[in-house]
Amino acid sequence: MSEEILLETVAVKKRFVLSKKSLFNQGESIQAVNGVSLQIRRGETLGIVGESGCGKSTFARTITRLIQPTSGEIYYQGKEISHLKFSERQSLRQEIQMVFQDPFASIDPRKKILQILTEPLTIHKIGTAEERKAKALAMLKQVGLQPEYSSRYPHEFSGGQCQRINIARALMLNPKLIICDEPVSALDVSIQAQVINLLIELQEEFQLTYLFISHDLNVVRYFCDRIAVMYQGEVVEFDEAEEVYHRPKHAYTKKLLAAIPGKRSAVEKMEGKDG
Numbered sequence: 001m002s003e004e005i006l007l008e009t010v011a012v013k014k015r016f017v018l019s020k021k022s023l024f025n026q027g028e029s030i031q032a033v034n035g036v037s038l039q040i041r042r043g044e045t046l047g048i049v050g051e052s053g054c055g056k057s058t059f060a061r062t063i064t065r066l067i068q069p070t071s072g073e074i075y076y077q078g079k080e081i082s083h084l085k086f087s088e089r090q091s092l093r094q095e096i097q098m099v100f101q102d103p104f105a106s107i108d109p110r111k112k113i114l115q116i117l118t119e120p121l122t123i124h125k126i127g128t129a130e131e132r133k134a135k136a137l138a139m140l141k142q143v144g145l146q147p148e149y150s151s152r153y154p155h156e157f158s159g160g161q162c163q164r165i166n167i168a169r170a171l172m173l174n175p176k177l178i179i180c181d182e183p184v185s186a187l188d189v190s191i192q193a194q195v196i197n198l199l200i201e202l203q204e205e206f207q208l209t210y211l212f213i214s215h216d217l218n219v220v221r222y223f224c225d226r227i228a229v230m231y232q233g234e235v236v237e238f239d240e241a242e243e244v245y246h247r248p249k250h251a252y253t254k255k256l257l258a259a260i261p262g263k264r265s266a267v268e269k270m271e272g273k274d275g
Contacts, residue, residue, distance in 0.1 A: 005078075006042040006177060006209050007063065011035045012072035014058055032058040034233035035072070040177070045203070045210040047224030047241065049217055049256065055233040056213045060179045063211070064096055065089050076177075094124060097170035101182040103162035107154045113140070113165055114150035120172045139168040142205070143198060160191035164198065171206065179211045184219065196223055217256055221245045229253045 013035055018028040033055045040046045048056045061067040063074060065084065074082045081092060100106040107116060117136035121127055127135070137147040143164040154162055163183060170178055180199070184192040196219065202208060214220050220227055220241070227244040229237040229252065237250040248254045 004042045005039050006076070007040040007211075008075040009036055009038050009059075009063065010073040010075070011037055012059065012062055012074060013070045014055070014062055014067060015070045031233055033062065033069070036230075036233075036235050038228055038235065038238070040209060040211060041225075042176075042209055043203075043207060044225045045212055045223055047212045047214065047220035047227045048230055049214055049220045049227055050230035051215055051256075054230045056230045057181050059230070060098070060181055060211060060213055064098055064179060065092065066098075090124070094173045095175055096177045096179065097173065097175040098179045098181060099163070099166050099170050099183045102186055103159045103166055104154065106166055107162060109154050111153075112150065113152055113154070116154075116165065117150070117169050117172055120169065124173065126173070135172065136168075139171055140165075142171070142202070143168045158191075159187050160195060163187065163195055167195075167198065167202070171202065174206070175208070177209045177211065179213070181213045182215070183212075185214065185216070192219070199223070217245065218260060229256070 012033055013031070014033040016030045016032055018030060036055075036059055038046070048059070050056050058067060062069040065081070069082060072082065073080055076092065076095065081088075084092060111119075114133065114136055117139060118129075118132040121132045121135065126132070133150075137150060140147050140149060145161065145164055145168075149157075149161075154165070157165065166183075183199075184195050187195060199210065200223070203210060210224075212220065212224055217227075221244075224241050226239065227237075227241050228235045229244065229250065231250075231252045237244060237248065237253045239249075244253060245257070248257055
C-alpha cells in the first residue's frame with residue numbers, strides 16, 4: 001500500500017445553527033464535528049467508528065462538500081478543496097463518490113437501473129449513449145448482478161441487490177475515493193459479509209481508497225487498515241485496526257469494545273478487573 005496521502009483534513013468543524021440570535025433569543029447551535037484532523041493514504045481503507053450522533057456521517061459529507069464545513073481545511077491530492085466553486089465541485093465528484101446507508105432511499109424508484117447507472121456519465125457528458133450503456137451493463141456484472149437486470153426498477157430487488165446497484169453507480173465515474181456511510185448496517189448479517197467481500201474485491205480491481213463509516217467495531221476491524229474512533233464530534237483514538245481492537249487507549253474505545261459480545265471479559269481483564 002502506498003504511503004501517499006490522498007486526502008487530508010485539518011481541524012474540520014461543522015456547527016449547525018438551530019435558531020438565530022436575536023434581541024430576545026441567545027440562539028442555539030450544535031457542534032456536530034469539532035476539529036477533526038485525519039489523513040487517508042492512497043489505496044487504504046480507513047474506518048471511522050462511533051455511536052449514532054457522534055458526527056461521523058456529517059464529517060464524511062463535509063469531505064464530499066454535500067455539507068460546507070464551518071471551519072478547517074480539506075486537501076485532496078494536495079489541493080485545498082474546502083472553498084471550491086460549484087463548477088469545481090462537479091469535477092471533484094468524479095473523484096470522490098459515496099455509498100449511503102439505506103439502499104432503497106438512495107435510488108430513484110421511478111427510474112430503471114440502466115438510467116440510474118448511466119445518469120452520472122450523462123451529467124458529466126462522458127461517452128456516447130451506447131458507450132454509457134455498455135459500461136453500465138459491464139458494471140452490473142462487476143458487482144455480481146445480471147446485465148438483464150438493467151431493465152428493471154429498484155422495487156424488484158432485495159436490499160443487498162440494491163446496495164450492489166448503489167456501489168455500481170458509485171464506480172461509474174472511475175473515482176479514486178469512495179466514502180461508505182454505514183453501507184451494510186441496514187442489511188442482514190449474511191448479506192453484510194457478501195457486500196463487504198465485494199468491496200474488498202472491487203478495491204483490488206479498481207485500486208480504490210475507502211473511507212468506511214460504521215458503528216460496528218467488528219466489521220471495521222475486519223475491513224479496515226486503520227481506525228479512527230469518534231466521540232462527540234472529535235477523534236479520540238486513531239491507530240492501526242488491530243492496535244485499536246486489542247490495545248485500545250481511550251476509555252470510550254474500551255466501552256465500545258466491551259459492548260461486543262464475547263469481548264467484555266478481555267477488556268475488563270486488560271483494565272485489571274475481574275472478568
